[in-house]
Amino acid sequence: MINGMKNPPDVRIQLPEESSSGPLNGNVTNRKAEVMQVVLRALCLETSVTALSLMVTAKQASTISVFGFNIPLHSKWSFSHSFEFLVGITAAVALHLILQLLISGSRLQRGSPIISSRNHGWIIFAGDQVFALAVMSAASSASSVSSLNHTGIRHTALPNFCKPLHYFCDRVATSIAFTFFSCFLLAILVVLDVLWLSSKR
């Protein structure tokens, strides 16, 4: 007798729900939302890196003349804790975004959805939310220091630093503006994360 199958069983391969809603018979709306998320992340990475590089290159030496004496004045981003905080946070945000972009880019290329599961969705939401709050904190504290540099402190003799150091002050102000814009983009990303979480069960 030969071992053989006379009546081979009816084999049906059941694909899991998740992968069948992938790129082949794809959910176009989902794909659009995913591409939009990647684009927003890339834009946010750009603004964070711009803010970071503007801040770390902000230094200027100048002189201020008081009663005919020329007093040398030197200004650098690392003289203020708030500016150091901004540099640290924007660097951390840039790293977070690069990591997210690498992961979602490779998943998009493979045609699988960029958020694999509910837990993954929650992790991304938590990361975006924490960084949105941190970036808001960094931008706000830097902007309040920068506005003190501009106007001086009322009721004290602190002068307007930004007259002799306008190059430094402009660079810092632009960096802060980009940081606020990063925060805005992260807040939009948080809303997209919540939309994803609320559309899946």
Next chain:
Amino acid sequence: MINGMKNPPDVRIQLPEESSSGPLNGNVTNRKAEVMQVVLRALCLETSVTALSLMVTAKQASTISVFGFNIPLHSKWSFSHSFEFLVGITAAVALHLILQLLISGSRLQRGSPIISSRNHGWIIFAGDQVFALAVMSAASSASSVSSLNHTGIRHTALPNFCKPLHYFCDRVATSIAFTFFSCFLLAILVVLDVLWLSSKR
């Protein structure tokens, strides 16, 4: 003939789905989450009002002696834009929370769920998120000004204000600490809102 009903029709009152999951055959987990949300909101209201009242009562007059001269020193919260910003934001948060508490309190008493629909859930999420970011901004900018008051600005002649004005500085610091705590509570409320949105379709 007398107008009357010999065979009264079989009247059945069909309660809508929403209200039948209310307190009678209630979903205990939902109810617990709702009560927790109300408690967190009340706690956050308390911390915001504390921060607000500590800040608006922060003023002190003192003297500083320089070369034997007594120079009068006067400090008030309204001398700094950042402290004014903090007062404005904590007041707005308190109003938002009072409104939410009134709405959800009356709904809890009536036994209906405190979030009536998905749209309502999204509105509450948006409010909490915007206020969390705003409170973070206010607390950060106030704390950077306050830390400058404590340490002075490096490379300038700004003195340590907080030696003669320790009452003022302590009050401001406590107010800022309460503001950060409000932000933390609002961030938790945002997570609860997202949990609600992700559990309902």
